[in-house]
Amino acid sequence: MSAIVYLTRKAEFSASHLYHNPQFSAEENKRVFGKCNNPNGHGHNYVLEVTVKGQIDATTGFVVDLKQLKDLMHQEVLDALDHRFLNKEIPEFFSLIPTTENLALVCWQRLAPKLAAARLHRVRIYETPDLFADFYGEV
Amino acid sequence: MSAIVYLTRKAEFSASHLYHNPQFSAEENKRVFGKCNNPNGHGHNYVLEVTVKGQIDATTGFVVDLKQLKDLMHQEVLDALDHRFLNKEIPEFFSLIPTTENLALVCWQRLAPKLAAARLHRVRIYETPDLFADFYGEV
Amino acid sequence: MSAIVYLTRKAEFSASHLYHNPQFSAEENKRVFGKCNNPNGHGHNYVLEVTVKGQIDATTGFVVDLKQLKDLMHQEVLDALDHRFLNKEIPEFFSLIPTTENLALVCWQRLAPKLAAARLHRVRIYETPDLFADFYGEV
Amino acid sequence: MSAIVYLTRKAEFSASHLYHNPQFSAEENKRVFGKCNNPNGHGHNYVLEVTVKGQIDATTGFVVDLKQLKDLMHQEVLDALDHRFLNKEIPEFFSLIPTTENLALVCWQRLAPKLAAARLHRVRIYETPDLFADFYGEV
Amino acid sequence: MSAIVYLTRKAEFSASHLYHNPQFSAEENKRVFGKCNNPNGHGHNYVLEVTVKGQIDATTGFVVDLKQLKDLMHQEVLDALDHRFLNKEIPEFFSLIPTTENLALVCWQRLAPKLAAARLHRVRIYETPDLFADFYGEV
Amino acid sequence: MSAIVYLTRKAEFSASHLYHNPQFSAEENKRVFGKCNNPNGHGHNYVLEVTVKGQIDATTGFVVDLKQLKDLMHQEVLDALDHRFLNKEIPEFFSLIPTTENLALVCWQRLAPKLAAARLHRVRIYETPDLFADFYGEV
Numbered sequence A, B, C, D, E, F: 001m002s003a004i005v006y007l008t009r010k011a012e013f014s015a016s017h018l019y020h021n022p023q024f025s026a027e028e029n030k031r032v033f034g035k036c037n038n039p040n041g042h043g044h045n046y047v048l049e050v051t052v053k054g055q056i057d058a059t060t061g062f063v064v065d066l067k068q069l070k071d072l073m074h075q076e077v078l079d080a081l082d083h084r085f086l087n088k089e090i091p092e093f094f095s096l097i098p099t100t101e102n103l104a105l106v107c108w109q110r111l112a113p114k115l116a117a118a119r120l121h122r123v124r125i126y127e128t129p130d131l132f133a134d135f136y137g138e139v
Helices: A026-037 A066-081 A100-114 B026-037 B066-081 B100-114 C026-037 C066-081 C100-114 D026-037 D066-081 D100-114 E026-037 E066-081 E100-114 F026-037 F066-081 F100-114
Strands: A004-017 A042-055 A119-128 A131-135 B004-017 B042-055 B119-128 B131-135 C004-017 C042-055 C119-128 C131-135 D004-017 D042-055 D119-128 D131-135 E004-017 E042-055 E119-128 E131-135 F004-017 F042-055 F119-128 F131-135
Touching (some): A042 A066, A042 A100, A100 A119, B004 B066, B042 B100, B100 D004, C004 C119, C004 E100, C042 C100, C100 C119, C100 C131, C100 F004, D004 D119, D100 D119, E004 E066, E004 F100, F042 F066, F042 F100, F066 F100
Antiparallel strands (some): A004 A042, A004 C042, B042 B119, C042 C119, C119 C131, D004 F042, D042 D119, D119 D131
16 A cells, blocks of 8 residues: 655746637727737746646656656647747637636646556646646546 | 636735734743744735636636736735734734734635635635645635 | 945736847748747746846935836836737837847836936846846946 | 634755665666666755644634744754755665655654644655655555 | 855845834825835845855865854844844834835944955845845945 | 847756865864765755856847757756766866855856857856855956
8 A cells, every 4th residue: 555645747838828709899808808818919938737646656666757747748738839829829729718727727638648657636837926727627 | 517727816915913812921922922922023025825716717718807806805905914014903813813824814704705706715825935824714 | 425225126027029030041040049930929927127226315215216116117118018929019129139138128228218316227137037138238 | 613724834955865776677777767866866955845734723823833843844854854865864765765755755754643733734845846746644 | 366256145034114204294204105104014024145255265165154154144134133123123223214225234234344254245135026125335 | 339238047957965175084074064074965956047248149139049058058067967976976076075166166167168259257056045156257
């Protein structure tokens, strides 16, 4: 019987985005989204935190292979989103508004199916140091 | 069926306080509270973290309107507590010792009734970068 | 004879940008600027640090009126650049590549003429927590 | 009926370690642990976060006496581990690989039996600012 | 001929203060100092950074004995100012407004005469993470 | 005539070290170096900050090619020192005590000869978030 530990790894990426709902009028978009509705977009240094949950493997002392976790975060999220305009270049955001909430959800959807032994526990996205969203896979 | 996300917003305020229980003797106050018993008070740059929990609204991508959350934090907590001596100027602390624990509780009591669609999940107060208290509404 | 102190104030803004020199070929732009050449832009949470140098005023204890400095930073830099695509919306960057270096220079040019009693000493711009540029007005 | 609050205190210690499983071949150790298998060790500024859970004491406003918690963290963890080579000097790590996961577990085992009124809720260990492990006592 | 290095050590203290000039009218004090004029005071987690400059000692590799520097910072500044109301309890501030600028100056005056081989180069005081003052001994 | 800007890039590495002067007696080593004299070593997450000074290149907006600076920091410092026991594995420290001061000096000596157009201005090494050394090439 082995201890269950939650391991978290952080990484940063830089992207731009805008908030716009095509079903809203121009006034409605401006009222609801304010400065975030600027069609040229603006950007952030996002911080992605991925937490996996699992038993400590007695032969390695690891809950998850750190190298594999790092590679997975790069392949599924960082390489795709870094230095991109989310609304224009990331398929999920062609129809979904790239709020911090939806970014956490999309990162979860990209990472969860690829994690085996260790289970994805939480995805946290910081849009700024003072604003972040957590998703635990709850629907 | 929409994803449930926890959104957290941080803000800072500066206040002073002291720890003192009028039912304790002077010696007891000194022994229990140490330097924090100085009647002149001392102060901190407190950090308030407010976490709300809710379903992502499909039309906005938000769990909570960020502008409303920011305004609420200002009206209920920041405008009232910032640049104040908590024991002397904040009614809750006329009878309650303004520890980090009680500050988290008081911020919860001020914020929870005002949040509608999104539910208050956690209030965190940092007294210093190395000391913080979390309250989830548990009694 | 009064002490000379350097006072620094920080503030954050979010913007997007891209690096592109119209006199370079497409290949040259890609080679020199890499991912930063993406025409859609990408973004950052920039941190602006403004340092003013002056004698401590004996009647106020200030080198500079903090409220005036804050207002100046907002009027000249933050309100103009926050939530903007620098290349497309900020006149200085119609012809200047918005590198961290040039951003520091532009912020200096916007702030220096407006500071009276206290002299602008340094402008620092953080593009990410790991990359920043300092300009002291040297040419 | 009193509010239940989670109080967290942070502290830092500096130690060195290496990852090595004597049952693995040299090649296996190198493949699994990479640079962390260097027999001379390497080191980190670890950050220990201890979270205790309890009811707010009405006479003090505390969930736990902060001085006692600080002393306990020093006696049981910091004084023992600070400026040490974990594999060679800390008994638990003579047979256990000192990964971040196992460090969180060992700190829990050292602290939990010593906490009385307030219950240990979580031990978090940061190996670097971008990697941390949480243990809640789950097996 | 030995290399000249600048060594900096940080420490934190918590204090309260208010801004008030007895030669100003009540209205003038309110206009100039705003919320900082609250007679009850308010507080901050101040961060003190002390930088000493000197040649590296070939036998120790030190510019300054770190233990002595730490002790000096405690004796001259931290033990005196921590958990105090600066205006009421620190003699220098009976007649001097405890702005960030003046705090840097007072810390310099307390530390400079006590440093021997290594020369005091700079005192920095952070009032908040976004506001700090540097004093280099210039008058 | 172009503006002169100081560009700084940060990176982290993890290493272990000990302080010991073979010309000191065991008692002297213990008295001067305290816990840092542990022969097994202990470790830190060091932060290296490299500042280069130069004119902004009009065609790129750069003071220095960021990719080249990053590669140089890796080749000359990070790849060599990361996950190493400095005293045993880094030639400069076979005879030099690896204090923060000497680390800053050694990093300067490794980097300065490799920088061409832009001149090395400062090397800063953080041993912990509260202790750092700056070297500007002064002897």
